[in-house]
Amino acid sequence: MRKEPEILKQSGLSITESRTKILELFYKNDGALAHADIEKKTAAAFDRVTVYRTLQTFVEKGIIHQIPTTDNSVLYALCKHNCAQGHHHDDHVHFICNNCEKTICLDDVTVPEVKLPKGFKKKQSAMVVTGVCGDCK
Amino acid sequence: MRKEPEILKQSGLSITESRTKILELFYKNDGALAHADIEKKTAAAFDRVTVYRTLQTFVEKGIIHQIPTTDNSVLYALCKHNCAQGHHHDDHVHFICNNCEKTICLDDVTVPEVKLPKGFKKKQSAMVVTGVCGDCK
DNA sequence: GTAACTGCAAAATATTTGCATCCTT
DNA sequence: AAGGATGCAAATATTTTGCAGTTAC
Numbered sequence: 001m002r003k004e005p006e007i008l009k010q011s012g013l014s015i016t017e018s019r020t021k022i023l024e025l026f027y028k029n030d031g032a033l034a035h036a037d038i039e040k041k042t043a044a045a046f047d048r049v050t051v052y053r054t055l056q057t058f059v060e061k062g063i064i065h066q067i068p069t070t071d072n073s074v075l076y077a078l079c080k081h082n083c084a085q086g087h088h089h090d091d092h093v094h095f096i097c098n099n100c101e102k103t104i105c106l107d108d109v110t111v112p113e114v115k116l117p118k119g120f121k122k123k124q125s126a127m128v129v130t131g132v133c134g135d136c137k
Numbered sequence: 138m139r140k141e142p143e144i145l146k147q148s149g150l151s152i153t154e155s156r157t158k159i160l161e162l163f164y165k166n167d168g169a170l171a172h173a174d175i176e177k178k179t180a181a182a183f184d185r186v187t188v189y190r191t192l193q194t195f196v197e198k199g200i201i202h203q204i205p206t207t208d209n210s211v212l213y214a215l216c217k218h219n220c221a222q223g224h225h226h227d228d229h230v231h232f233i234c235n236n237c238e239k240t241i242c243l244d245d246v247t248v249p250e251v252k253l254p255k256g257f258k259k260k261q262s263a264m265v266v267t268g269v270c271g272d273c274k
Numbered sequence: 275g276t277a278a279c280t281g282c283a284a285a286a287t288a289t290t291t292g293c294a295t296c297c298t299t
Numbered sequence: 300a301a302g303g304a305t306g307c308a309a310a311t312a313t314t315t316t317g318c319a320g321t322t323a324c
Binding site: 066067068069070071072073074093095098106108109111112114115116117118119120121122123124125126127128129130131132133134135137 | 203204205206207208209210211230232235243245246248249251252253254255256257258259260261262263264265266267268269270271272274
């Protein structure tokens with residue numbers, strides 16, 4: 001069985017064309033994708049609403065995760081480290097290249113721990129680094 | 138002279154009511170503010186467009202900075218460490234409380250350095266921690 | 275066959291732009 | 300007085316919701 005349907009099945013989702021194709025996009029793409037990217041890359045083959053709902057479902061099932069950004073957009077990327085539903089290991093650093101505009105998951109770079117002030121309790125942490133990536137330097 | 142007009146003057150901006158009031162809001166508020174918060178807290182005294190333009194201007198002048206979030210919203214907070222235009226020292230960790238929903242600048246917690254893969258060059262980095270804050274624990 | 279998924283329409287929300295008027299300096 | 304800032308109108312973009320028809324299992 002191909003990779004994409006297999007993942008959908010494991011997550012308890014029905015295997016549909018839109019889900020398979022969108023998931024495939026994430027595998028083919030090395031960086032993160034925004035909603036608008038997906039519309040472009042699928043040539044609007046699916047309804048805009050379907051794309052919204054698919055992304056939302058994928059996040060809920062832990063197939064992809066959201067990446068924080070400072071402009072008001074949301075970027076999505078694959079969860080590489082076997083994220084199970086409710087057990088995200090989305091603990092790697094994200095890199096946004098100012099040159100090629102790609103957002104890359106640095107899967108091998110773990111978000112370092114920080115010492116929080118008294119009384120604060122950490123649940124999750126995320127880190128975004130901007131600069132120039134390996135391809136653009 | 139009051140604090141707010143003084144800051145506007147230093148940044149080379151004309152001192153207007155909307156700018157003074159919005160800046161005052163940031164000083165009175167301990168957490169970060171979203172565009173919608175500002176509209177609410179000013180009781181829509183200013184045009185929505187003015188708020189957009191004011192926030193944009195403040196970011197450009199280094200008076201406030203944007204905080205990365207995973208939902209598609211932008212949060213703004215004061216730059217505490219004398220950010221000059223183009224010389225941001227927005228290097229502190231941001232904390233989002235899952236209980237009171239406030240976003241707090243941990244001015245004393247610096248974003249730690251991370252070792253990037255070969256060829257990557259860092260320009261800026263941001264870190265967001267979620268959990269429970271000191272007031273809610 | 276049934277539950278889940280999709281597409282369409284439409285509503286709600288958010289953001290941007292142009293321009294005339296007003297305010298700060 | 301002049302340039303910048305604001306408000307209004309309107310265009311544009313983004314996201315959400317309801318529902319009927321379709322598809323996966």
